[in-house]
Amino acid sequence: MKHLKAINKYFWKYRWRFLFGILFIVLSNYFKILSPQLTGFVIDEVQLELIQKNSPGHYSERIGEVTKKQSNYDIGVKELIHQFTSAELGFGQKIVWTGIVLLSLAILSGFFLFLMRQTIIVMSRHIEFDQKNEVFGHYLKLDSNFYKTHSTGDLMNRIAEDVSRVRMYTGPALMYFINLAVTIGFSVYFMLATNAMLTLYVLAPLPLLAITIYFVNNIINRKSERIQGLLSDLTTNAQESYSGIRVIKSFVQEKAMFSFFNKNAEAYKENAIGLAKVEAIYFPSMALLIGLSTLLTIMIGGIYAIRGDQSITIGTIAEFVMYVNMLTFPVSAIGWTASMIQRAAASQKRLNEFLDTVPAIEEPVAAIEPSLDGVIDFNNVDFVYPNTGIHALKSFDLHVKRGEKIAIIGHTGSGKTTIAQLLLRMYDPSSGNIEIDKTDLRKMDLQGLRKQISYVPQDVFLFSDSITSNISFGLDGAPDMSKVQLAARHASVEKEIAGFHDQYNTMIGERGVTLSGGQKQRISIARALIKDPHIVVFDDCLSAVDARTEKEILGNLNRYLKDKTAIIITHRIFTLFDFDQIIVMEEGKMVEKGTHNELLAQNGYYSYLYEQQLLERSDTPEDN
Structure with a gap:
């Protein structure tokens, strides 16, 4: 249950629904538990009527036994029975009056049962709604590195399947557990008040039941956790297949992907069947133990009645049989309820793993609300990706004035995109710092920063x-x-x-x-x-457009970005764009820096890249 403590805050939030739900459970069971006593009374009355007609000599003896038994009843039932046994009512009237009272008790019990479900089950739906919002809200707070190390299918499964299983605990499992406790409490109380010895015989199988539940629940818990993990794998497999369906079809890998999905589905099926087999043995075992209680009631009660024990009448046996039948569903639901709780605990454990994950990028304690002007400084920045260990930037320095246009050029893996990620504070530098308008990014309000940068x-x-x-x-x-x-x-x-x-x-x-x-x-x-915004970052955003469209876009951007600070990351050289600085990156380091003409004069990597680009364009007729 330690994993389920995380949802206690919701019980407090909906405490009035919860408390009223418990009250309605108590009232529903109270009115239901009176029925066996009245039934026992009717059977004793029938027995007395038969004795009075057939053996008048035994009538006074039996009426004493019944009166002694009735003295042990609850106060409210005493008053009802007193009305039944008054001399003014005949035998037929007592039976009719008893039927009316039993019908009234059933209606009252059913009414409070309706209210019980309206409070507790509705509460569980509210908790499910709140918990899904909590999980999704936490997903949005987690940093980029988290999403690189966790699959989308697993995230979806936790917010859908795992939250639904937790709802089964906050709703049905909790309701049935409280109902079980109240039903057993009332039943045992009235059984002991009626006949303590017979009660002990009837309840004898319960310790065995408790031991069985303990051991089987451990098995269910382990299997449930394993099944949820396999379901996440299955969901991930399906999600990736749907997203990449064009790649699968173009490489004719439908059969291979189906085989992979089938393998995951087979593992899930085998584990789910294993759990179903445990439950298939579990629930009939509960029914067997309950059947033993009924058998002991009739057998031992009958033996004592035949021997003339004055504390046990035929009405007592009938009453105890009804108590046992009333306990049938709650006691059999022990296994079902325990199974739901164990599954919920396994699911909540999986949810807690993510909810307890602290984002690497967090809001500063005293956040500064930024009003960006466009001055950017990278000061001796080093960055290593935490999930791969790749050293993406090494001693990187860059100073951008307000309104400057900066091009960052380099081959794949040179660290270009990392610069944009750090500027948006998707990651924090491993060393060094980044400032905008002379304020460290780590001191700025995170949402305020990102709202003022277009990316x-x-x-x-x-x-x-x-x-x-x-x-x-x-x-x-x-x-x-x-x-x-x-x-x-x-x-x-x-x-x-x-x-x-x-x-x-x-x-x-x-x-x-x-x-x-x-x-x-x-x-x-x-x-x-x-x-x-005042700051715009483009990361290789024209790679899929043709040369004519590229020329048109660059012309529009040249006018649009006139007074803005712009960082354009590209693997191509834009000769139509007048950059204030061009940065050439290689293996995380700045290897060249200057204007277009200055870099051409250096005759380095930039010059080589420019010559290659000119050759490509000369070979393309539409660009000539």
Whole structure:
């Protein structure tokens, strides 16, 4: 239960629902538990009626036994029985009156049973809602490194399947457990009040039941945890297959992927069947032990009644049989409830693993609300990726004045993208520091920092929504269509959007699957431009567009970025863009720095790259 302590805060939040739910459970069981006593009374009355007719000499003796038995009843039942046994009522009237009272008790019990479910089950749905929000909110706080080391399928399984299993604990399991405790409490109390000796015989199998539950629950817990882990693997496998379906089909790997999925599904099935086999033995065993209690009640009660024991009447035996039947579902539900609790504990343990994960990037204690002007300083920055150990930046220094345009060029793995990630504080430097307007990023409000920097990532991601929603994603409130259209115009995608059937309301599919690579990149650029920030970072954002479109976009950007600080990360040289500084990166270090003409004069890597690019363009007819 230690893992489930994490949800006690929700019980406190909904404490009134919980407390009223417990009250309704007590009232429902109280009115239900009176029925066996009244039934026992009726049977004794029938017996007395028969004795009075057939053996009048024994009547006074039996009426004494019944009266002695009735003296042990609950106060409220005493008053009812007193009404039944008054001389004014005949035998038939007593039976009719008893039937009416039994019907009334059943209605009252059912009414409070309805209220019990309306409070506790509804409470569990509220807790499920809150817990899903808590988990999702925590996911959003976690840093980029977390998502590099955990699969999407596992994240989805924990917020869906694991939270649902925890709800089974906060709702049905908890309700049945309290109901079990109250039912057993009332039943044992009235059984002991009626006949303590017979009660001990009836309850004799219960210690064996408790031992069985203890050992079987340990097995269920281990198997449940294993099953949840396998389900996460299965979900991850399916999610990756759906996302990469075009790659699977193009490489004709449908059979291989199905075989891999089938292998994971087989492992899940075998473990799930193993758990089902344990439960298949468990629940019939509960029923067997309950059946033994019923058998002991009838056998031992009958023996004592035949021997003439005055403390046990036929009504007593019938009453005890009803008590045992009332205990049948609660006691059999011990296994079911315990199984749900064990599964919930295994699921909550998995949830706690993520909820206890502290983001590597956190808000500073006394955060400074930034108002960025555009002066950027990288001061002797070193950075090593924590998940791979790759030394991405080494003693990196860069000083950018307000309004400067900086190009960062280098081959794959040279550390270009890392610079953008650090500037957005997706990671913190391993050593050194980064400042904007002479203030360390680690002292700034995190959301305030990112709101004032527009970023076009290398890996373009579009949401399964309309073009308008994707472009206006970074804005607060309803999108302004004039701003959306202006951003699309600057990104040179306006004409193509106008050609779509629904234009800006066109749904673009998951991850922009209905668009070309160039269209996705330009919509991503428009999403960055619409924020109109002082600092703009483009990470290789024109790799999928043709030369003519590239020329048009660069012309638009040249005008748009006139008074803004811009960092453009690229593997190509943009001769149409007048950069204040061009940084050449290699293996995490700055190896060249200067303007276009200065770097050409150095006759280094930049000069080589420029010559190669000129040769490529000379071989492309459309660019001549």
